[in-house]
Amino acid sequence: MEDLKLTTRAENFSDWYNQLVQRAELADYGPVRGTMVVRPYGWALWENIQKALDSRFKATGHVNAAFPMLIPQSFMTKEKEHVEGFAPELAVVTYGGGQELEEPLVLRPTSETVIGTMYAKWIQSYRDLPILINQWANVVRWEMRTKLFLRTLEFYWQEGHTAHATEVEAVEETERMLGVYADFAINEAAVPVIPGRKSENEKFAGARATYSIEAVMQDGKALQSGTSHFLGQNFSKAFDIKFLDENNQLQYAWTTSWGLSTRFIGAIIMTHGDDQGLVLPPNLAPIQVVIVPIYRKDEEKGAVMEAVARVSAGLDGLRVHVDDREGITPGFKFNHWELKGVPLRVEIGPKDVQNNTLAISRRDLPGREGKRFVPMAGFEAAIRDELKDIQRALLTRAIDFRDRHIYDVNNYDEFKAVVEDKGWAKVWWSDDSDAEKQIKEETKATLRCFARDVEGEGVCFYSGRKTNQVVYFARSY
Amino acid sequence: MEDLKLTTRAENFSDWYNQLVQRAELADYGPVRGTMVVRPYGWALWENIQKALDSRFKATGHVNAAFPMLIPQSFMTKEKEHVEGFAPELAVVTYGGGQELEEPLVLRPTSETVIGTMYAKWIQSYRDLPILINQWANVVRWEMRTKLFLRTLEFYWQEGHTAHATEVEAVEETERMLGVYADFAINEAAVPVIPGRKSENEKFAGARATYSIEAVMQDGKALQSGTSHFLGQNFSKAFDIKFLDENNQLQYAWTTSWGLSTRFIGAIIMTHGDDQGLVLPPNLAPIQVVIVPIYRKDEEKGAVMEAVARVSAGLDGLRVHVDDREGITPGFKFNHWELKGVPLRVEIGPKDVQNNTLAISRRDLPGREGKRFVPMAGFEAAIRDELKDIQRALLTRAIDFRDRHIYDVNNYDEFKAVVEDKGWAKVWWSDDSDAEKQIKEETKATLRCFARDVEGEGVCFYSGRKTNQVVYFARSY
Numbered sequence: 041m042e043d044l045k046l047t048t049r050a051e052n053f054s055d056w057y058n059q060l061v062q063r064a065e066l067a068d069y070g071p072v073r074g075t076m077v078v079r080p081y082g083w084a085l086w087e088n089i090q091k092a093l094d095s096r097f098k099a100t101g102h103v104n105a106a107f108p109m110l111i112p113q114s115f116m117t118k119e120k121e122h123v124e125g126f127a128p129e130l131a132v133v134t135y136g137g138g139q140e141l142e143e144p145l146v147l148r149p150t151s152e153t154v155i156g157t158m159y160a161k162w163i164q165s166y167r168d169l170p171i172l173i174n175q176w177a178n179v180v181r182w183e184m185r186t187k188l189f190l191r192t193l194e195f196y197w198q199e200g201h202t203a204h205a206t207e208v209e210a211v212e213e214t215e216r217m218l219g220v221y222a223d224f225a226i227n228e229a230a231v232p233v234i235p236g237r238k239s240e241n242e243k244f245a246g247a248r249a250t251y252s253i254e255a256v257m258q259d260g261k262a263l264q265s266g267t268s269h270f271l272g273q274n275f276s277k278a279f280d281i282k283f284l285d286e287n288n289q290l291q292y293a294w295t296t297s298w299g300l301s302t303r304f305i306g307a308i309i310m311t312h313g314d315d316q317g318l319v320l321p322p323n324l325a326p327i328q329v330v331i332v333p334i335y336r337k338d339e340e341k342g343a344v345m346e347a348v349a350r351v352s353a354g355l356d357g358l359r360v361h362v363d364d365r366e367g368i369t370p371g372f373k374f375n376h377w378e379l380k381g382v383p384l385r386v387e388i389g390p391k392d393v394q395n396n397t398l399a400i401s402r403r404d405l406p407g408r409e410g411k412r413f414v415p416m417a418g419f420e421a422a423i424r425d426e427l428k429d430i431q432r433a434l435l436t437r438a439i440d441f442r443d444r445h446i447y448d449v450n451n452y453d454e455f456k457a458v459v460e461d462k463g464w465a466k467v468w469w470s471d472d473s474d475a476e477k478q479i480k481e482e483t484k485a486t487l488r489c490f491a492r493d494v495e496g497e498g499v500c501f502y503s504g505r506k507t508n509q510v511v512y513f514a515r516s517y
Numbered sequence: 518m519e520d521l522k523l524t525t526r527a528e529n530f531s532d533w534y535n536q537l538v539q540r541a542e543l544a545d546y547g548p549v550r551g552t553m554v555v556r557p558y559g560w561a562l563w564e565n566i567q568k569a570l571d572s573r574f575k576a577t578g579h580v581n582a583a584f585p586m587l588i589p590q591s592f593m594t595k596e597k598e599h600v601e602g603f604a605p606e607l608a609v610v611t612y613g614g615g616q617e618l619e620e621p622l623v624l625r626p627t628s629e630t631v632i633g634t635m636y637a638k639w640i641q642s643y644r645d646l647p648i649l650i651n652q653w654a655n656v657v658r659w660e661m662r663t664k665l666f667l668r669t670l671e672f673y674w675q676e677g678h679t680a681h682a683t684e685v686e687a688v689e690e691t692e693r694m695l696g697v698y699a700d701f702a703i704n705e706a707a708v709p710v711i712p713g714r715k716s717e718n719e720k721f722a723g724a725r726a727t728y729s730i731e732a733v734m735q736d737g738k739a740l741q742s743g744t745s746h747f748l749g750q751n752f753s754k755a756f757d758i759k760f761l762d763e764n765n766q767l768q769y770a771w772t773t774s775w776g777l778s779t780r781f782i783g784a785i786i787m788t789h790g791d792d793q794g795l796v797l798p799p800n801l802a803p804i805q806v807v808i809v810p811i812y813r814k815d816e817e818k819g820a821v822m823e824a825v826a827r828v829s830a831g832l833d834g835l836r837v838h839v840d841d842r843e844g845i846t847p848g849f850k851f852n853h854w855e856l857k858g859v860p861l862r863v864e865i866g867p868k869d870v871q872n873n874t875l876a877i878s879r880r881d882l883p884g885r886e887g888k889r890f891v892p893m894a895g896f897e898a899a900i901r902d903e904l905k906d907i908q909r910a911l912l913t914r915a916i917d918f919r920d921r922h923i924y925d926v927n928n929y930d931e932f933k934a935v936v937e938d939k940g941w942a943k944v945w946w947s948d949d950s951d952a953e954k955q956i957k958e959e960t961k962a963t964l965r966c967f968a969r970d971v972e973g974e975g976v977c978f979y980s981g982r983k984t985n986q987v988v989y990f991a992r993s994y
Contacts, residue, residue, distance in 0.1 A: 071592070071634050072622060075585035080650060083582045105560045108552035108671055109655060110608075115548070131587075132612035133624070136670075137659030138605055145549060147610070147624075157548050173557060178586060178655065182614030193613075194585055 046379075048315045053259040057310060058188070064318050064380050066305065067188045074186035074193040078302065081380065084326035086196065086302055090176065092228045092324065093198060093300065096220045102172040102200060107154050109178070110145045115153040119278040122152065125245020129181040131193075147180040152246065152271070152297055155201045156279030163293060165284045166205050170213070174200040189306040190263075190517050197301030203281060203293040207272075210294035214270040217298040218251045221266040229304070230321040230434040231255050231311045232442050233265055234512065236489030241473050244297075248272035254488045254512065256442040257310040260463035262488045262514035265307045266300035306517070311438050312404075318381025319403050321434050322427040327361045329423060330382045332373050334389035343393045347416070351386060351398060354420045358427070378403060383430045384423065404430055404437070446512065450501055455513070459485035464514040466491065468498035470505040479513065488512040523856075525792045530736040534787060535665070541795050541857050543782065544665045551663035551670040555779065558857065561803035563673065563779055567653065569705045569801065570675060570777065573697045579649045579677060584631050586655070587622045592630040596755040599629065602722020606658040608670075624657040629723065629748070629774055632678045633756030640770060642761045643682050647690070651677040666783040667740075667994050674778035680758060680770040684749075687771035691747040694775040695728040698743040706781070707798040707911035708732050708788045709919050710742055711989065713966030718953050721774075725749035731965045731989065733919040734787040737940035739965045739991035742784045743777035783994070788915050789881075795858025796880055798911050799904040804838045806900060807859045809850050811866035820870045824893070828863060828875060831897045835904070855880060860907045861900065881907055881914070923989065927978055932990070936962035941991040943968065945975035947982040956990065965989040 046063070047055040061067050066082035069075065078086060094104070110133065117123045126149045133145040148154065159171060176198045183191045200217060204210040218235050225233040233253035243250035247269040255263045275281070276292040285291050312319040322328050331352060335344045345364070352360055361382075363373050370387070377385055387399040398419060402410035414422045445463030449455045458465045465485070479502065480486050491510040500507050523540070524532040538544050543559035546552065555563060571581070587610065594600045603626045610622040625631065636648060653675045660668045677694060681687040695712050702710040710730035720727035724746040732740045752758070753769040762768050789796040799805050808829060812821045822841070829837055838859075840850050847864070854862060864876040875896060879887035891899045922940030926932045935942045942962070953964050956979065968987040977984050 068635065068638075070585035070587075071589055071631060072585060072587045075587055077585065077635055078583040080580035080582045084580065086583075087581065103557035103561065104564065105557045106555040106563075106655075106673060108547035108549060108554065110547075110549045110552055110657075110671060112548055128615055130612075130614070131610050131622075133608050134611045135607075135609035135621075137607070137661065144612075145608075154548060158545065158554055161545075178583075180587075184614065194587060196583060 046315060046317065049258060049313075056313075056315070057306075060309060060313060060317060060379075061188045066309075066318075069188070072193065074183060076188055076192040076194065076302075078196070081326055082305065085305060085308075085320070085324060088324040088326065089229075089304060090198075093220075093224055094176075096224060097174050097198075097200065100216060100220060102174045102202075104175060105173050106175055106177070107151050107158065109148050111148055111151075111154045113144045113146050115157065116146055118153065119246045119274055121274075122246035122278075126150070126181075129183065131180045131182055148177070149179055149181045150297070150299070151175070151177070151179075151199055151201065152275050152295075153279065156275045156281055156295070159201075159203050159293070159295075160279050160281045163203060163281055163283050166286055169203060169205045169283060169293065170209060171203045172200075172213075173202070174198055187517075189302055189309070191303075195302050197299050199297060199299040202296045203276075204295070205283065205285065205291070205293065207294050210272075210296050211270055214249070214251060214268050214296045214298070217296070218253065218268040221253045221268065221298070221300055225253055225255070225265060225304075225307075226435065228321065228323045229308050229311075230323075230431060230438055231265065231307050232435060232439045234442075234489065234491075236492055236512075238267075238489055239471070239473070239476055239487040239511070241476050242487060244269045246271065246274050248274065252489055255307045255311060256445050256464060256514075257307070257517070258313070258441070259310070260445050260461065260514070262464060262512070262516040263303070263307050263310065264488070264516065265304050266298070268298035269296060271295040271297060312434055313381070316375075316406075317379035319434070320381035320383060322383040322431045325381065325383050326359060327377075327380070327382045328359045328427055329355060329361070329384045329386060330377045331360065331362045331386045331388065332370055332377075333362070333364055334370050334387055340390040344388055344390060347388050347393050347398070350416075351388065351419060355423060358424070384426055386423070400426060402426065402430055404433055452502060455479075455485075455501060456483055459483050459513060459515055464488070464512050465501075466510060466512055467501040468507050469509050469511040470500035470503045470507040471509060472503060475502055484515050485513045486516055488514050488516065523792060523794065526735060526790075533790075533792070534783075537786060537790060537794060537856075538665045543786075543795075546665070549670065551660060553665055553669040553671065555673070558803055559782065562782060562785075562797070562801060565801045565803065566706075566781060567675075569701055570697075571653075573701060574651050574675075574677065577693060577697060579651045579679075581652060582650050583652050583654070584628050584635065586625050588625055588631045590621045590623050592634065593623055595630065596723045596751055598751075599723035599755075603627070603658075606660065608657045608659055625654070626656055626658045627774070627776070628652070628654070628656075628676055628678065629752050629772075630756065633752045633758055633772070636678075636680050636770070636772075637757045637759070640680060640758060640760050643763055646680060646682045646760060646770065647686060648680045649677075649690075650679070651675055664994075666779055666786070668780075672779050674776050676774060676776045679773045680753075681772070682760065682762065682768070682770065684771050687749075687773050688747055691726070691728060691745050691773045691775070694773070695730065695745040698730045698745065698775070698777055701777075702730055702732070702742060702781075702784075703912065705798065705800045706785050706788075707800075707908060707915055708742065708784050709912060709916045711919075711966065711968075713969055713989070715744075715966055716948070716950070716953060716964040716988070718950050719964060721746045723748065723751050725751065729966055732784045732788060733922050733941060733991075734784075734994070735790070735918070736787070737922050737938065737991070739941060739989070739993040740780070740784050740787065741965070741993065742781050743775070745775035746773060748772040748774060789911055790858070791883075793852075793883075794856035796911070797858035797860060799860045799908045802858065802860050803836060804854075804857070804859045805836045805904055806832060806838070806861045806863060807854045808837065808839045808863045808865065809847055809854075810839070810841060811847050811864055817867040821865055821867060824865050824870050824875070827893075828865065828896060832900060835901070861903055863900070877903060879903065879907055881910055929979060932962075932978060933960055936960050936990060936992055941965070941989050942978075943987060943989055944978040945984050946986050946988040947977035947980045947984040948986060949980060952979055961992050962990045963993055965991050965993065
């Protein structure tokens, strides 16, 4: 399969993505329409994402737990907006143990309702607050048009759910976790996301406000890559999450929720990938360095493999793979690991042994440009430095791409031309939900988020009204 | 809640367990009957179990992946014994996205069917074998009588699924993973399990042979704590997992599966717990050392907290918690952390500061016996050594308990008396499925597993026939 060339991004970006996900063995479709199998290479990537996020969650005071996947159908209806948002996407269990159930159960599309019910039971007093819990879980949303990682019937995510004594604390938490997501995306995945508040039309069903990190894909579309919701007292009132405050007054708690899913793998693929395959950021790559021994004659093998073993042992703490498969050409191996996006390739052949060198090739720089020889003396530091440099270079390149694909737009004609095939439109915007719907209908572009740190005033590109708000519009996944 | 005394084990072992699980905040019941919420303290314990197992799986060449939870109902019927075993326990999804489904879907009770389907797709040649995949997942089994951790509608586990070119390799894998489970149980959880083959009556639905690790609980009952199945070619034939061998002949693969679940937390509780609460093995305890600062006057606080900070900093790499809550007595804190089973408590008061000492108390040794003073000079090594000693002591005590509660039994009257309330019966057994069923009906005792390394011959306690097989019978969870 691997020797068949990928469709190029320019030919058909969507085909390129679909082929790449399957050929790089990240994921496959399951037997039920729209379900996903995350294959070992894809899951190893997800595990590295999990570690990077989980350590950040714990550093900000959160703990993990696990709540049931099965939710009484009636729970979904307790928060009015929540049920409207999720009802069309529910999977419903009607039989259990051979019996028809008295009340159907839904598979969690998200867990505010079941977690809210438990919080109502656990929280009595202000001393019980805040509660800062996260869970790593699978969720089910009945999507009609599916695409691996981006939209499948079942997917994997983490969902944080917190309860606080005051509105201020809950708002701070919402912002803090948005910041955690942005820090993770930028510094671990080299995906230079833009964080900001969503519009009323685009917010989470039941939230007072939703914030997201938004990423620019190489086809110019936006990918919402993580969300953080300030839920106000909406779920507290629906699920009766109350506490006695310091003055012995009964109060509703203030809650938040925030999630990032396996969809983020899609963001990594479409930010960094090229026509040869995946390009993975060293901080998250399942394999950071692949070593390919090269020899033609049996008498060369011993010395080469001895050098390979020395290099491999010297890279302790890095994720290193030695591709010592027999009967496969080096060229085939190079293509294989390029497809898989391994950041750095090390080649060691008889000449290298003789010259006391090794050849290193960067995945992010094509051909000769990314290849150089490194003396065996000091290879450890050279390789570690190179990985750091690749991580930096990927981010720099992605920032450059992002900034070249966000256009300041002043009128609707320009806007249409931009979102049609160029990228994002950054516009002054006199917030208007109906206008936003109209634009979506006419251009398929949605309001991705409000820009932060806007200074001064401008004229709304659509209404012509004066405004101090700037937003991003784009077509999105 | 915590100041209410637990029911003692002697009064009512089952009540003791149920109270302890909830009061120690390990788990709670979810809103749907029989579902479980694993609370942060319980999940932290599970995360440590996961780490200890996952590193062993990876060291034996396995990788992780994730397969869909939704399985077409027809898949369950493809392996005849499998469907008979699991049909009564299935939860069935009949609606998705507001539409009745053409084919109902079941929530995985285990994943042989869906994983087998994918393996059939991925495996072409002997070069693709072995496949050694594990997944950490939730599964659903519609149990009527539920008990937290031991039997709930949804639970958490890992399930390994491997495919091999030869029967010998698959049998080796089955045995290897049984060994991994036993090593984990004994050396990390200090649960001295007995590994062995299950009888035909008790094996997994669809397996050629099932092996399990069996643990003796403090009420004398057995708890099956992990299983490893040799599936032969049963699932390969049902799901068409075929490969071309080295001679270009099409062959069915040989498969195995093996699983260990959150049920294991029940094994830890019922092996080590006492009337004061949990007793957790240091290797898995979410908190290994709790430090309680003790002072009465404000002017004592500074020096005490300074010593606490010094000790805490000196225990880098251990899981340490400082209980610096104000307005709560030391006695209350001691009870709290005893209930939670923290292996070692450190107290530091003004006298300790003066004498350059600290007091350490072992959870596994009650009162004075487990308390001693340690000089500040060298506390790091003293505490680390003490934790190792606790780990060893728990295992020694549990082995002793186990061996005192397994009785060599020679006739059915003795047998009945033993399994009624004393413990396990170890007997010579002329393997007979009907007799086994009869015994189960009359005594509620089941054949737990075949003893290994049996020498010589004996007389079956039940049939009076000569045999070279020895088995364990017990009532079980």
